[in-house]
Amino acid sequence: MQRSEYDVIIIGGGAVAENVAERAVQGGLSAALIEHELVGGECSFWACIPSKALLRPAQSIREAQAVEGAAEAVTGTLDVEAVLRRRDRLVYDWNDQSQVDWVDSTGIDLIRGHGELAGEKQVNVTAADGSTTLLTARAAVVVSTGSDPVIPDTPGLADSAPWTSRDATSVKKVPKRLAILGGGVVATEMATAYAGFGCEVTLVARHGLLTAMEPFAGEMVTDALREQGATVLLNTNVTKVERAADGVHLDIEGGDPIVADEILVATGRKPRTEAVGLETVGLKPGDWLPTDDTMRLPGFDWLYAVGDVTHRALLTHQGKYQARIVGEVIVARANGDEVFDEPWGAHVATADHEAVPQVTFTEPEVASVGLTEAAARAAGYTVSVADYDIGWVAGAVVRADGYKGQARMVVDDDRRVVLGVTLVGPDVGDLLHAATTAIVGQVPIDRLWHAVPSYPTVSEIWLRLLETYRLNMRKAAQADR
Numbered sequence: 001m002q003r004s005e006y007d008v009i010i011i012g013g014g015a016v017a018e019n020v021a022e023r024a025v026q027g028g029l030s031a032a033l034i035e036h037e038l039v040g041g042e043c044s045f046w047a048c049i050p051s052k053a054l055l056r057p058a059q060s061i062r063e064a065q066a067v068e069g070a071a072e073a074v075t076g077t078l079d080v081e082a083v084l085r086r087r088d089r090l091v092y093d094w095n096d097q098s099q100v101d102w103v104d105s106t107g108i109d110l111i112r113g114h115g116e117l118a119g120e121k122q123v124n125v126t127a128a129d130g131s132t133t134l135l136t137a138r139a140a141v142v143v144s145t146g147s148d149p150v151i152p153d154t155p156g157l158a159d160s161a162p163w164t165s166r167d168a169t170s171v172k173k174v175p176k177r178l179a180i181l182g183g184g185v186v187a188t189e190m191a192t193a194y195a196g197f198g199c200e201v202t203l204v205a206r207h208g209l210l211t212a213m214e215p216f217a218g219e220m221v222t223d224a225l226r227e228q229g230a231t232v233l234l235n236t237n238v239t240k241v242e243r244a245a246d247g248v249h250l251d252i253e254g255g256d257p258i259v260a261d262e263i264l265v266a267t268g269r270k271p272r273t274e275a276v277g278l279e280t281v282g283l284k285p286g287d288w289l290p291t292d293d294t295m296r297l298p299g300f301d302w303l304y305a306v307g308d309v310t311h312r313a314l315l316t317h318q319g320k321y322q323a324r325i326v327g328e329v330i331v332a333r334a335n336g337d338e339v340f341d342e343p344w345g346a347h348v349a350t351a352d353h354e355a356v357p358q359v360t361f362t363e364p365e366v367a368s369v370g371l372t373e374a375a376a377r378a379a380g381y382t383v384s385v386a387d388y389d390i391g392w393v394a395g396a397v398v399r400a401d402g403y404k405g406q407a408r409m410v411v412d413d414d415r416r417v418v419l420g421v422t423l424v425g426p427d428v429g430d431l432l433h434a435a436t437t438a439i440v441g442q443v444p445i446d447r448l449w450h451a452v453p454s455y456p457t458v459s460e461i462w463l464r465l466l467e468t469y470r471l472n473m474r475k476a477a478q479a480d481r
């Protein structure tokens with residue numbers, strides 16, 4: 001039942017916000033979740049789930065095609081209509097009833113409408129019929145409103161009816177020709193999905209692909225996209241975009257123009273904070289909301305933010321991690337309990353700085369966690385790097401004929417702990433958690449030797465990376481003698 005006062009009020013009802021509310025309620029507090037669109041947010045309906053649903057079927061076919069004996073059984077092509085039907089099923093036809101049922105079952109109050117701060121601990125909710133309700137938070141307000149795609153100011157782009165990630169993931173009829181602007185995660189995943197549908201994909205990146213990761217990741221994804229039939233233009237600028245009767249025309253600096261049926265803009269995100277009432281508490285609308293590690297905004301004892309809107313790590317799992325922490329810390333502060341805010345304590349999101357795992361579901365997959373070699377050196381660590389071709393691991397040989405993969409482990413030589421791991425190859429995403437555990441646990445390299453991977457699994461890559469590291473160290477010591 002809706003009331004006007006709650007312990008915790010959460011503006012936004014995405015996957016991240018749901019976790020804040022759940023923890024608050026489990027801790028004995030009352031919580032209101034305010035959502036103006038679909039409960040479950042971007043991830044459930046327009047991002048993680050539908051994008052992976054679009055990617056998985058072609059991946060399954062290619063997996064079978066890489067195993068002699070199974071390949072012979074794959075005689076048809078992808079049934080794109082069926083892929084879209086399965087995607088529709090996984091997003092519940094954009095109906096959030098199952099999430100609403102879950103919210104109801106937890107004791108959280110769901111309030112449908114647009115939420116805006118209206119001064120200290122006050123939130124105004126405007127319902128679809130225009131009626132408003134003023135709510136008061138006894139303990140905390142949490143802003144969890146997510147992010148929106150950025151449309152760059154390239155001349156003509158905004159007026160050419162560009163697709164954003166929402167259009168790409170909710171597509172009902174796959175276009176014949178798709179141009180993609182951007183070289184990040186959305187661009188590479190959608191290029192993979194649409195190339196798999198048989199669409200003519202032209203990806204235009206102003207630098208390389210996946211440039212925040214180890215260089216070999218972007219290089220391998222570039223090669224693979226080209227093998228899948230996509231055109232990949234690197235270090236290329238689009239100077240003008242225009243929609244005409246025969247499609248969208250892209251002018252390319254120093255190159256031939258591109259014509260496509262649709263253009264997908266995948267050039268990053270901006271915070272969804274234009275209309276959240278930030279000005280009523282002295283903050284600037286449209287800004288990201290940086291927080292301390294307990295997810296509280298500096299200068300406030302009642303205002304928190306979680307998820308994309310904080311700009312800490314724009315990933316569902318990392319947002320949910322922050323959410324679990326903020327739920328717990330609000331409960332602790334409300335009860336006057338001790339707050340464990342030392343690094344890696346129960347009430348701080350330390351992993352956001354040290355160990356953010358990410359799987360990019362391209363083919364090959366890119367799985368990364370922690371620091372790249374370049375980032376580790378820039379941060380002042382003395383590092384050694386162990387590289388290994390995953391295709392040499394017995395488990396990979398059995399798994400797929402001609403398995404192509406590459407792994408890198410970045411080690412802090414002073415503390416002899418792992419700082420980062422990047423794996424590129426078919427299905428490497430599920431190997432990543434071992435690396436995350438090693439980094440978060442700061443497991444000494446000498447102890448990792450005792451974590452024996454099963455034979456013949458691809459996880460033997462761990463043994464090979466350790467052996468490579470050991471050999472490198474030995475060679476360096478001999479050279480010093």
Ligand SMILES: Cc1cc2nc3c(=O)[nH]c(=O)nc-3n(C[C@H](O)[C@H](O)[C@H](O)COP(=O)(O)OP(=O)(O)OC[C@H]3O[C@@H](n4cnc5c(N)ncnc54)[C@H](O)[C@@H]3O)c2cc1C
Pocket residue numbers: 011012013014015016017034035036037038039040041042043044046047048049051052113114115116144145146147165169186272275276306307308309313314315316317318319
């Ligand atoms: C194409 C794509 C694929 C992705 N794939 C992955 C993936 O595979 N894995 C991964 O970890 N991450 C992925 N991400 C990132 C992931 O989607 C986001 O990090 C995640 O959705 C952020 O969650 P959030 O709760 O912070 O924001 P959102 O999911 O955007 O939720 C915010 C909610 O707040 C609501 N809201 C906003 N303002 C108000 C208001 N004033 N009043 C009421 N309600 C409001 C919105 O309607 C929304 O429901 C992907 C992103 C994209 C674009």
Ligand SMILES: NC(=O)c1ccc[n+]([C@@H]2O[C@H](COP(=O)([O-])OP(=O)(O)OC[C@H]3O[C@@H](n4cnc5c(N)ncnc54)[C@H](O)[C@@H]3O)[C@@H](O)[C@H]2O)c1
Pocket residue numbers: 152153181182183184185186187189205206207210266267268269314315358359360361
């Ligand atoms: N599998 C996953 O985990 C997954 C999948 C999709 C998205 N996401 C998350 O969603 C977020 C958004 O993804 P994204 O791909 O939009 O952003 P991104 O930050 O990954 O990539 C943005 C790309 O756009 C390019 N770019 C920026 N401005 C440009 C301009 N004016 N002209 C041309 N190119 C420009 C950048 O060089 C970069 O290549 C990411 O932070 C990512 O973590 C995660």
